[in-house]
Amino acid sequence: MKKLKRSGWVAALCTLLLVVTACGGKTDSSSSNPDAKASSSASASASASSDSGNAAPHGKVTITFWNGFGGSDRPVLEGLVKKFNSSQDQVEVKMEIMDWSVLYQKLTTASASGQGPDFIAFGPENIAKYADLGVLAPVDDFYSNNMIDTSLLPQGYDKLIHYKGHFIGMPMNYFAHALYFNKDMAKQAGLDPEKPPTTWDEMADWAVKMTNPKKGQYGMTLPDGWVYIPQLIWANGGDVIDYDTKTSMINKPEAVEAVKYWADLVLNQKVAPAPNTDNLKMFASGKLGMMFDGPWMSPQFKAAKVDYGVALMPAGPKKQVTFGAGLSMHLTSKGAKDENVKNAVYKFAQWWFQKDTQKEWAIKIGFPPIRTDLAGDPEIIQSNPDLKVFMESAQIGQPWLIGIVNSNKITSDVFQKYFDQILLKKADVQSTLDQASADLDKILATER
Template identity: 30%
Template structure:
């Protein structure tokens, strides 16, 4: 499932949540109103079976199976059954209302809005205390909440960062001015070299838009923000300060190939791109996108991997379910294993600060980038946003429209879609 989160962005229109940031109208994390239920499993209790549906790839599944085996030794009265589903979303939407769904399922946080609004999730507010929340990165804290309730627990995240070729850039840029100087140095279109390789779509441009307080969609007000001056400022920054140094193509493979072939010293991409970077023999490093100035820095969209609690038909299992969720998501040894074996970026702060993780350039580099990321909007309405924003970017690149006109047209199209027009 290495590419799952990124792939979701481009199969139709997807996705999900904005963090509690004044610049994008994010939501305030909801605090639980009751104390958590104490959960312990003893040999006197009857055995409980917890079924988990997932779509995890075979290369990543073994780590989960091994960890679950450890859990079952520690909690012998709780049996965990992993079941893979080829079409997880369709299966869940059919099974849960019929009372035949799983207890838990695993997917990115982009489903939380539509599943919660459909009544397919079980709130776990009584367990998610401030102490639990504070164990995780801000993006992860935000991702598990929707409409004032907590429905899931986080275990990993993804976002984009600046991947640089150490043979061309011995010292990574700490500021945008330094990044621009590197782009200027290596850009020579006549010789086929560029200052930066970057895919150009709503996901990859989001960091620059958010840097200035702009946004595509406000999860709290459920309104698009393409007509906001801050959004316009972010788009202008990208197209005036970055776009001149990149290849004028939106083809993902064409962009990343420039970095693989040594024709660009830096690339903006996510952890899913690292296997190909390694295969290309690039001596690389990873750092967060550099700050523009003291007040503004890029905040790219990110995705969080969650374990959701499906609407329960047997509430008596809830304590056992929480016992597993807490063990799996707040146990540093578990998260460290997933990070080292599967390359998952930890959202558990204790693991991110672990010396072994910090010595891994990929885990630590993207882990630092996650600290600045904003979770993709969680509302179902976000499905009406990705397409028009993508079209706006394409029209700007093709010089069919000015930045102002492209954004205004996107705003109008989104509003029409949201109003049923």
């Protein structure tokens, strides 16, 4: 799905929810194929579903699916569901698409009265909240029955679908950040656009050389929001949270060192505009040299006729890493009450993961497939060369705020608050991160 341009940082968190889904294709038929092996189990389960109270007029089990894919991806998703429904005679998916904010409001109230969907799609930042409310049901048997080959999932994806020792979701899509750079600005700065930066120091050098404040031109952007600064901290060997102990790590030496490195470039060498700047507009107009973001930006840059390139995130002192996440499908407690309905949801989730389905989705939507065995697929790359880098980025992706109920509160009350102080008010990094850590620990204390 296209991502709306940013006007602030909290909006960036919302953007995670506005991620595209997939379009289906023909199923694999070879019994030696892991997709085909798993499908026989799903078919057997779904066949027994015809006696369910959810049976459709033609004997299919009807399952309700809620999601918020209301943008340019909507017709693709609708086509995908239609294709699935017509591809077999056991399951009928009835989909309801609504605004994400409406969805969350309806989900809470409907679930309290035993109503609502049989399964739902949303981002990992919502899992802990709705699992604790009893809205979501574990799906351990989806994996113990080998309905998909989990070895094909991107690095770290298993963390997105786990909560409190259980599988709580099924794969839907995945994305990772990469480095976008303006080739024209690189050339004007005497840089080789065919050799983008591969390390922090190289990226800093590019940023300085492409910066000319008198022309309103900046080498890079450093928003204070949700995942931009954390991935820099990761690259320096640090983290924001110790997920085992639910304690803050944001003021540890590795984090402080990373923030100082980039804050110095922003504040003293003036390589970045103000954090609340419209980065899309600046990049498209040739005023911003580099930014890191997801595959949803490519169509917008192409539409603006920007001569741009895409590269893997440059490696930090300790490792090469980027932010990686995605939406997953979740069986609701309502859906789990009926074994036949549950099996029908599993059948759809399994079909979604099929190789041909994922390939067609990647080509039509412009998002990388969730299966890593498609990373070098020539048809996908030919349809959108940018996807080559984004598929490679999946191998260095790292999620964050996984299993945290108050993830939104952390974003607004810690990240936006304290990094505003650093990047806008030039507050001392160490003391500011000490304060941020104290507030973060207060939030995390409620989740231990």
